Amino acid sequence: MEILRVVIYTIIVMLLIFGLNHLLPEDSSTSIGMMTPLTAHILTRLLTRDKTDIDGLYLRAHLKGNVKYYWYALLYGVAMNLIGGILTRIFIFPNDGFLPADKLHSALCQIPLTFSMTFMLMTICLGEEYGWRAYLTPKLETFLPDWAVFMVQGIIWGMWHKDMLDAGGNFGKDHALYPWANYVLMCISCMFFGMFLTYLTRKTHSIYPAAICHSAIDLIQIGALLYPDLPEDFNETHGETLFHVGILSMIPFSVITGTIAFILMQKDKKQKIVMDTPQKPLENVA
Numbered sequence: 001m002e003i004l005r006v007v008i009y010t011i012i013v014m015l016l017i018f019g020l021n022h023l024l025p026e027d028s029s030t031s032i033g034m035m036t037p038l039t040a041h042i043l044t045r046l047l048t049r050d051k052t053d054i055d056g057l058y059l060r061a062h063l064k065g066n067v068k069y070y071w072y073a074l075l076y077g078v079a080m081n082l083i084g085g086i087l088t089r090i091f092i093f094p095n096d097g098f099l100p101a102d103k104l105h106s107a108l109c110q111i112p113l114t115f116s117m118t119f120m121l122m123t124i125c126l127g128e129e130y131g132w133r134a135y136l137t138p139k140l141e142t143f144l145p146d147w148a149v150f151m152v153q154g155i156i157w158g159m160w161h162k163d164m165l166d167a168g169g170n171f172g173k174d175h176a177l178y179p180w181a182n183y184v185l186m187c188i189s190c191m192f193f194g195m196f197l198t199y200l201t202r203k204t205h206s207i208y209p210a211a212i213c214h215s216a217i218d219l220i221q222i223g224a225l226l227y228p229d230l231p232e233d234f235n236e237t238h239g240e241t242l243f244h245v246g247i248l249s250m251i252p253f254s255v256i257t258g259t260i261a262f263i264l265m266q267k268d269k270k271q272k273i274v275m276d277t278p279q280k281p282l283e284n285v286a
Contacts, residue, residue, distance in 0.1 A: 002142045013040035021163040034124050037131020058134040060205040066204040073209040077216020084249040125214040133201045133210045154191025155248035175243040190259025
């Protein structure tokens with residue numbers, strides 16, 4: 001039954017996102033599209049009569065003892081965007097200096113704005129995370145080992161971005177390996193990024209740290225503070241550079257943090273097994 005639920009969920013979420021992307025203007029389809037995983041979650045539960053108690057829905061914040069994981073979530077987004085921004089600055093505008101003087105004031109003013117908007121966007125990112133981390137991943141865990149869970153959810157989540165990747169998002173579109181390399185790189189990124197988000201969700205038993213992290217990745221565009229305003233056709237005209245920057249920043253960062261998160265999850269699982277294993281009573285020595 002759980003396998004059937006995963007299949008139904010995947011079909012619904014793909015139909016919803018591809019339908020919206022082709023029916024609605026790009027500006028509105030992006031924000032509405034981020035709610036399709038949540039919608040698919042609800043529809044799948046209704047169609048399969050899947051009932052879960054409130055604690056199993058990951059809706060509680062569980063702040064007590066878990067605040068550090070909320071900070072980890074925010075700092076992950078800052079660090080990933082900072083690395084990407086610096087590399088973009090080096091590769092795309094190497095002769096303009098690290099930060100042009102005329103951009104410094106604007107950059108400093110935008111920093112508090114991007115942080116505040118991160119928490120505003122979190123409500124939209126909850127739409128994604130409530131599908132991927134609160135439904136798909138737990139369902140996969142019921143019949144797959146962890147390594148397979150992250151492979152499958154990474155492929156589904158990655159290909160959910162197909163229309164965005166076709167438009168040149170994240171990896172550009174004028175490089176020689178377009179579009180297939182974009183699909184592969186996105187799936188790999190989602191596999192390892194998903195490990196970190198799942199780690200946050202498991203440790204807090206809450207969906208909010210994952211939503212904060214996802215929001216920080218999407219909104220804290222530190223790269224935009226490190227180079228001049230980009231032309232509208234940037235993805236088409238600088239696709240080769242964007243492709244290489246993505247490989248040098250997004251992929252390694254996701255792989256490293258995801259691998260660390262996976263190791264920590266396996267360590268936690270082994271500790272839980274040891275704690276749950278009944279201990280044999282000591283034999284009396286005559």
